Amino acid sequence: MSDIVDVQTNDQKAQSLKNIGWVSYVLHLIVAVGAVLPGTQASALLLVIALVIDLVKRGDAEGTWQANHFSWRIRSTIWVGVLYIVTAPLWLLLIAPGWIAWGIISLWFLYRIVRGMLAMSNNRAVDA
16 A cells, blocks of 8 residues: 655745735735725724734745745734724824824835735745
8 A cells, every 4th residue: 555645845835825925915905905995994804814814824934935924914914003003092182183193004004015915926025
């Protein structure tokens, strides 16, 4: 009896990680676009799902150019969450200060996601 062992090649692993990265980037993009466009708020649950995917799969990308993308998305999500929480009291000063702050944060988040997507489409790490 011969045992057949299916060993995943580096190309298959790289493509699998890239597919996971695209799923995560698309989830981030949906949330980022929803944050920028009024009346199209996407669920924060999508962002949590993307964050969990990135945290779980980050170890699989160790030592590859894609590890940078996992860290990039995780840092982006954590920073945007912290910035939203820190600027939340501005909403109490009337609506305008909070709206302006969250608008700037949302645009910054969208920029980071698009920048990461462009780098991934070129098969390279994100320049920090």
